[in-house]
Amino acid sequence: MMRKFNYLMLAAVSLLLLFGCRTETLSEDNLNNSNASFSLTSKRISLNQSKHRDRLLPKIEKIEAEVKTNAFGKVISYGNGVSINTDDVIYIENGPDFYTYTFKIERENAPANAPVENLVLSPLSDGSWREMLITYHLTDQEKQIMNTGGTVDLTGKVEYTPLESGTYSSAMKQDLVCYYKTVSYYTSCSENAHHHGEASDEDGGPCEADVQSVLVITVTRVCTMVGGGGTETGTTPGVTYPETGGGNPTNPNNGTNPDNPCGGNGIITQPQNPNSTLGTQEGCNTGTPTLPNLGPLEVEDPKTDCERLKEKTDDAAFKHKMDSIKNRVTMPNPDMHETSVIVEKYKGKISYSITQSQANFQADGTKRVQNMQGNYDIAGMHNHCPGGIPIFSFVDMVTFYDHYKYLVPFRKNEFSMFLVNFNGTSYALRMQDITALDALFDGMDLNTKEGRALAEDRMKKIYEKDGEMNTKQDYTADMAEKMMMKVLNTKDFGNGNSVFLYQHESNQWKKLTLNPDGSIQKIPCPQP
Structure with a gap:
């Protein structure tokens, strides 16, 4: 005592x-x-x-x-x-x-x-x-x-x-x-x-x-x-x-x-x-512990999507991490664990935390990685192993929304989710307008197991109905991109105004848009 x-x-x-x-x-x-x-x-x-x-x-x-x-x-x-x-x-x-x-x-x-x-x-x-x-x-x-x-x-x-x-x-x-x-x-x-x-x-x-x-x-x-x-x-x-x-x-x-x-x-x-x-009351110091809260440590520095994506892949340490997890799934004997990296910036210092999934796919064709998300994060990146779909999954979309939602205001413009695949493709998601997604997930507590399951189930139905997802099919890059763009252009995603999809190829970022005939147009980011 x-x-x-x-x-x-x-x-x-x-x-x-x-x-x-x-x-x-x-x-x-x-x-x-x-x-x-x-x-x-x-x-x-x-x-x-x-x-x-x-x-x-x-x-x-x-x-x-x-x-x-x-x-x-x-x-x-x-x-x-x-x-x-x-x-x-x-x-x-x-x-x-x-x-x-x-x-x-x-x-x-x-x-x-x-x-x-x-x-x-x-x-x-x-x-x-x-x-x-x-x-x-x-x-x-x-x-x-x-x-x-x-x-x-x-x-x-x-x-x-x-x-x-x-x-x-x-x-x-x-x-x-x-x-x-x-x-x-x-x-x-x-x-x-x-x-x-x-x-x-x-x-x-x-x-x-x-x-x-x-x-x-x-x-x-x-x-x-x-x-x-x-x-x-x-x-x-x-x-x-x-x-x-x-x-x-x-x-x-x-x-x-x-x-x-x-x-x-x-x-x-x-x-x-x-x-x-x-x-x-029992205890030597029965006071209330606190730290001075002086407000946000930084102010938002608004930049365009292309500027944000380019500054990440131009950063040697970031690019090394991204290439490293890509190599895991593209080498001759690929790692069948999905690897996730969370990137945090606090007071100007960058830190990386790495976690991995189980090797086996779940019944819904996805793998789950349990990582710690913080509200000072500037990026999340992960890979998809052979046997999966080489594009963001319905689970990834829930994670992206959840992660973005918890960021402090001055981190939201900087945050992106990156994906590298077993077929060599690389993509990124950028949030534009969260209003439609707030409505989609209204009433679901994503901090709970039950709320998370409800959100994933609702997103899965959008992928199946609007994106025509078939987890038993082998997807090419073109097939995966078309499925993703159909999902992003539904009313649940603000008819294409909620989330933008970008691809990184030949050392350049390109924005993907869906043409009326169902084809994909890729618009290169401006070069300096």
């Missing part, structure tokens, strides 16, 4: 803020003393990717309406153009049962130097949500530093406002005076070699560990009894007192630090009871 968080003999309510480089897993070692059962993990997702989406949506809509009317008193107002960004959400979890969502509140008329407002939601044991408004007062330079993985001294720059009175039972106590105290410290890297936020070797720093040292800010709510006689936790919704602290970060989890002799992860692993004070 972990010890309760004690701070100067006060039970304290704390909000934990984690800062540093993009680290998907903050290990127990990284949080000092690895006695915890779980490690904190964080990732950026869209709300559509959340398994709690249906529970979150009503709450977000309610809060958004209250923010617009300035119902919380402390929310900064620049006009009525306010929204909660659900496309770029920071999701943090500590084991399977405790998690937080951090949304950025956006305002149309906010000046460039406006504070950054975040909505943080975490689960309560009665099925409701704890709601917090976190406001960061940052300069443009500080925002840039944080967006590139640097650390910023946040002393005096953070405000914390509970958005629901009564969230904590002690909120109604009127004999308490509360204020916030900020304590900051650095964790150790996963190799215990660096302790002051040193950058990774990939970023030009000295740290070669998998998990770098990061800055941890603990905003602690300290309450004292009016007139003396004791101290305990409490809350005063809507009131934030000046923070204290600063100077060189220290580690309150260090056993030699009398202010906070606390070790291990210490973050709670279960939804909290809304009727008890945070400080009385």
